[in-house]
Amino acid sequence: xxxxxxxxxxxxxxxxxxxxxxxxxxxxxxxxxxxxxxxxxxxxxxxxxxxxxxxxxxxxx
Numbered sequence: 001x002x003x004x005x006x007x008x009x010x011x012x013x014x015x016x017x018x019x020x021x022x023x024x025x026x027x028x029x030x031x032x033x034x035x036x037x038x039x040x041x042x043x044x045x046x047x048x049x050x051x052x053x054x055x056x057x058x059x060x061x
Contacts, residue, residue, distance in 0.1 A: 014032065017029060017032060018032055018033060018036070
């Protein structure tokens with residue numbers, strides 16, 4: 001349960017940094033935005049790959 005509290009705390013800190021409410025080095029903020037965009041792109045690629053695998057599986061039935 002305590003791990004969930006830590007994860008929520010980290011998410012809140014990251015959102016504050018990305019939103020500009022916490023003063024940090026601009027390079028860190030840009031790097032975090034790039035990392036977030038890469039994670040989103042990775043998620044979309046994984047969903048696309050799963051859709052293609054599902055299509056192949058359904059076509060073989």
